[in-house]
Amino acid sequence: MKMTAPILLLLASWPLVATAEISFSCKQLHGEFYSEGAAIGDLNGDGKPDVVAGPFWWEGPAFEKKHAYYEPKVFDINGYSDNFFAYVHDLNGDGKNDILILGFPGKEARLYLNPGTHDDKPWPMHIVADVVDNESPVFTDITGDGKPEIVCSTGGKFGWFAPNWDKPTEKWSFVAVTDDMKVAKFTHGLGVGDVNGDGKLDLLEARRWWQNTGINFSNNRGPEVPSPFNQHNFAAGVGGGAQMFAYDFDGNGTNDVFTSLSAHRYGVAVYLQNKPAPDQPTWRQVMLASEQPQDNDYGIVFSQPHAAHLEDINGDGVMDIVVGKRYWAHNGHDPDERGARVIYWYETKRDGKGGVDFVPHLVDAASGVGVDVQTGDVNGDGLPDIVTANKGGVFILTQVRSEATARTPVKMYGPALMPQKDYAHGQSAQEAIKTMQLPAGFTAEVIAAEPDIVQPIAFTFDERGRIWVIEGNSYPKPRETGAGQDRILILEDKDGDGSFETKKVFCEGINLASGIELGFGGVWVGAAPYLMFIPDKDHDDKPDPVVQDEKTFIQVPGLNFTAYALLDGWGSQDTHETLNSFIWGPDGWLYGCHGVFTHSLVGKPGTPDDQRIGINAGVWRYHPVRHEFEVFAEGTSNPWGLDYDQHGEFFVTACVIPHLYHIVPGGRYQRQAGQHFNPNT
Template identity: 45%
Template sequence: MTSKLLPLAVAGLAVVSLCAAADFTLHSFKKQHLEQYYWSEGAMLGDLNRDGKPDAIYGPYWWEGPGFTKRHELYPPTKTTTIKESDGTERTFPGFEGGFGKKNAYSTDNFFAFVHDFNGDGWNDVLTYGLPHTPAYLYLNPAGAERHWARHTVLDEVDNESPTFVDLTGDGKPEIVCVNGGNFGYATPDPRNPTARWKFTPVSAGGTWQRYTHGLGVGDLNGDGRLDVLFKDGWFEQPPSLAGDPAWKLHKYFFAPASAQMYAYDANGDGLADVITALAAHGFGFAWYEQLKDKDANGSPQFKAHIFLNQQPAENRYGVTFSEIHAVELVDMDGDGLKDIVTGKCFWAHGPTGAPDANAPAVLYWFKLVRRPDGTVDWVPNLIDDNSGVGRQVGIGDVNGDGRPDIIIGNKKGAFVFTNQARNVTMAEWEAAQPKVQFPDAEKNALSARDVIVHTQRAADAAKARAAATVNPPLAGNGTLPTGSEGKPLNTDFETGDLRDWTASGTAFTRQPVVGDAVVARRAPMTSAHVGQHWIGTYENGLGDGATGTLTSKPFRVTQPWAAFLFAAGPFESTRVELVDAADQKVILKVSGNDTRQLAKSNQSTETLAPVIVDLRAVQGRDLFIRVIDEQAGGAWGHVNFDDFKFYVGKPALAGAVEPVAAGR
C-alpha cells in the first residue's frame, strides 16, 4: 500500500483534536456510498429543497439531506457504457467509464458543481463545469417541482484544471474564476438575466495559458484586503479599482509544476499569508510556501518552500505518501480555529496506467495544522478512508447541523459522503491515537525548484527519472558536432548541460535542457529516446503546453553532406525546427509537427524523439543556424522536443527515420 499511516486508536479511521486544555476529542467519519457509477469528478453539498439541510449533488443527481436516501434528477442520466469482459461477454452500466471500466475516460460534461441562488427566487440553483474547454452550465431550480431543471450555457469554455466559483471582486456576488481565451480571469452574470452568456474579464494578458493548465486559487496574498488570483507560476494582484477592467499585476514565482486548488492562508501565524498547494496533480508532493518579509526588485514577496509530503515515506514526518493530489480543500475540521487540509488520491485521474501508483488505494486524508511554539508548522496526517479518494473537487458542508464540517467526494468510484463525528476521550486514549513520527528530520530535506520538478514527476518508482539520466548511446557512431566561427564544436547536443551556443527568447526554453528521461517519469511506458543526458522539451520541467519561445543556435558552416537530429512535436505548424541561411536569413529547411510528408507518424503527438535525416549536399560550404520554435500557445501537445543535431559523412542509417529531407535554396 503506497499510503502509509501508523495505527490509530480507533480502527485506523479515527482522528483526534485537542480543543481546550481539559477537552480531548476523537474524530471519526461515517461513510455513505451514495452512487457507485461515475458521473462527475466533483460533488457538492447545498440546500436545494429549502428545508434548511444540505443536499448532495453529484452529476445528474441530487439526494435529500441529511439521510441521502431519496434521489432526484437534475437532468436525464442517459449516458451508458458498454465494456467487454475477459470471457468475451459484454456488460452495460450507467454513466461514464470509471472504476468499472478498463481504460481512461472522463465525465465530459461534469467535473465541478456549485450551489447558489442565481435568479433571486429563493431557490438554490446548480452551476457545473466539465472537462477543460467545455461550457459552464446553469441549472435553474424548478422551485421544488419534480422535473428536470432547465439548463443554460453561461460560459462557452471553462479552462484550467481547478476552476472555482467565489466572490473575487468583493461585490458580494461570486464569479466563475478560470482560464478563458488563454487568460486567467472571472466571468460575471447580468443580474437581470443570469441565464444569458456571462461576461468574462481577463486579469492576465498575453493569452498563453492553455486549457489544461494546472493550478488556480483565490486569496489575499499581500494583505491589502483584496483577493488575488494564484497559479502555479505566481499570482495576479488585484488593483485598487476594477474600473475599466485593468490588467492585474503579475508576480512571478514558481510554486509547482502542476498543482490543483491553491490557497493563501497564514499557516504559521506570523501575519503574512502563505501559499498552500499540491506540487503535481498527476505525480507527488504537497507544500506550504512560507511568505517572507523580503521582497524582490518588483516588490513581490519572497517565499520559503516547506515540502511535507512527497514521493518517499521518509519525506513525511509520519511516513505518509500517495500520488495524484488533484483536489484540495482548506477548512477547520476540528474546531480549533486553524484551517486544515482535506485531500487524497485522485482515483484513476488518467486511467489505470496514466500515473504512478494509479491502482494504489484511493485514500482520503485530512492534515491537521499544528503551530509549534517556535513558529514552525506541522501537518499531522489523519486517514479518513482508503477506498474513495478524491476527484477534482472536495465539497464541504455541515450535513447534520452539529457545527462540524462534513465532506462529499465525486470521482470514478462514484459519490461518497463522510460525516464528521466526534466524542470526548481520556487523555490516554487521545495520546494513543496520535500518529507517530517516523522521520523527524524529514522537514530538513529541502528541495530546490528544479529538484521539485524532477522529484514530483509521474514515475513508476522513485529513482526512475534520475536513473534515466545515464548516458544514452548516440544515433550513429560517426556523427560530429558542427563547428562555430571560433573553431570549437557547438553545443547542438546539449551535453554541456546548459544552453551555451544558443540564444533563447520567450518562456518555452527556460529550465532547459531537460536532464534524463522526464517522459518515462510522467508517462511510462512512453520514453523520450533522447541521446546522451540532455535534450530540449518545451513541456518538461513544469513549463506545460502554454509556454512559447524560440531557441536559436550560433551559425556554423556546413562541412558534411548529411545531418540528422531528433524531433517530436504536436501536430502544428507552430511547433517546428528550421535551418536558416545565415547570410540572408532565408529558411532552407522546415520540419513541423503537422507536416505528414516529411515526418513519420511516430514523430507527431508523441513525446518520443525520432530521427530526421537532412540532405545538405545543395548547401555545403554555406553558413547556417538552427531555430527550434514553439509558437503554440496552449492546447494539447503544444510543445516541441529536439536533440542531437550532428553532421555525417554519408547518409546515416537510423532506425525509424523517414526518407531524407532535402535542404536547399
C-alpha cells in the same frame, strides 16, 4: 455501501487531559461514474443541506432519496464525464438555490435553474459560458462585490466570468486579468487569496501569483480591470495540481500559499512567507506529501493530489487542509494509479512563535477525490463533513467525535472487550465486512470470496498489481507425500473496478503451504518441512522446467512441477504456527515468522542435526543469492504479521498475547511459553 467505524487506540497511560478524537464515517451514495465533483447546499428549501453530484441531488440529512435534475448518463471510467465541478448558489435571486456545472475543461458552463418542484423533471438549463479552461477553476467572489464569479482561464488568459445579475441566464462576460499567456485548457492549479496583505484578492496559479491592481465598479457592466494584474513567481518548476489557497497558516501575519505540486504525480506543499513584503514575498516550501516518505515530516505518500479544500476540521479557529488522491484519472497510466484512494486532513498546529506543523490524519482510504472536494455540515451536528465524487462514485464522509483519544489511556482487557462468544460467525463475505470493527479512516471491501477462492492462507502482489494467493486446503493436517491439496492462484483486476474477477492456477499439489513471496525469477513458498523456490523466469505464470545449472538443488518430492527445496527441517507439530508472513526486507533478505509451539531444526537438505539452526518462536531471514539462513530475533508467541517502517524498523503482530512487538536484530522477546535457546536469556 462502504463503511468506516472508529476503534479505540492504546498508547502509554499518560496523565494528560483528553480531547476529542476525530474520525470519519463513509457513506457511499452510489458506485457509478457520472461526475468528478460534488457540492453541498439546500436545494429543496427545508433548511437542511443537500448534496449534488452529476445529474443527481440527494435530500439531506439522510441522503437516501435522490432526484435527477437532468437526464442521467453513466460514463466509462476509462474516459471522462461532462460534469467536473458543481456549485450551489441562488443565481437568479428567486430565493431558490440553483446548480452551476462546469463540464470538461475547454467546454461550457451550464446553469440549471431550480424550479422549486422535485419530480425528477429536467431543470431549465442555460449555457452561460462557452469555454471554461483550467482543471482547478474556482467559483468565488474575487472582485469583492459580494457575488461569486467563475475564476478560470479562457483564450489563453486568466480571469473570470461574471454575469449580468439582472439577466444571469444570458452569457456571462469574461474579464481578463492577464495578457495572452497561451494558457492551455488542461492547465492545473488555480486559486484566489490576498497574498500580499493589501486587502485585495489576488489570483494564484501553479507557480505564480497575480497581484490585484484594482477593480473598477464605476459602470453598469459589472466589475472591470483597468490594467492587467502584476505577475510574481513563487514556485519555479511546479506543474500545479489542485485548488490553491492563500492563508496565514503559521500565524505570523502574512498569508502563505497551499498548492498541489503535480495533479498526476506526487507532491503537496505549503509555501510559507518568510517575512512581510508587500510586493515581493520570499518563500519557504514545506512538503506535506511526496513521492518518497523521507521527503516530508510524517512520511505521507500518495499520488495524484488533484483536489483540495480549506476547512477548520477540529474547530480550533485555524483552517486545516483537506486533500486527496484522484481515482483512475488517466486510465491506469499515472504513478500508483491503483493505490489506496486516500483523503487526508492536515491539522494546522501553530506553536505561537511563528512556527507551524501540519499533522496528517487519514480520513478514508477507499474513496479518494475527483477534481474537487467540498466540506460542510451535512447532518446539522455543527461539525464539518467532507463530500467527494469521482470515477468510484459519490461519498459523504461524516465527522465523528469520540472521547477516546491517542492521549487517553484505554484499557485493552476486562468487561469492555467483546467476549469471544459474541464474535460473528457463519456469515457471507459481504455480511462479514459489515460486522468488522475498523480503525478510523479504514474501510473493508470484498475483492474475492468463496467459491472463487477457498481457505486463503497467504498472499502477495506482483509488479502488475495481481494477487498471488495460497489456498490452504491441506490444513489443518499435513497430507501424505504427493497428496497435497494446496494451490497457488493468480487473481487479477483487469478492468480496474476493484474486483479481482480474473483467476488462474499457477500450480497445485503443495502440502501445508503457509507463506508466499515473489522475486528473483520465481515464487518462494513456505510449506513445512520445506522452504521451496518455484522458478518462473519467463513470467508466463507457469513453473519452469528444471535447467542444468539448477540441478544442484533438490526437488521437493511429490510435486509434478519444478520446486527446489532450499531449506528443510521446518516443523509442523502445531500446524497453525508454521513458517509464515514472508516479506522482502530493506536489506534484500527474505524475512518470515515462526510460532512458539512448532519446533524446527532448519538447514539445507542433508545437513546434520548438530549443524542446523533451531527456531521455535521468532523472526528468521534467508539470503536469496548466498542461500544463507539466520534467526533474526527470538521470542514472541504465534506471530502472523511482519512489516517494517520507513526507517527499516521491523514490527510483528501476534495472534496471542502479547500482540505487538518492535523487532531489532538479535533481540530476545517475551515468549508465550517455553524457554529461549539460551537458558540465560
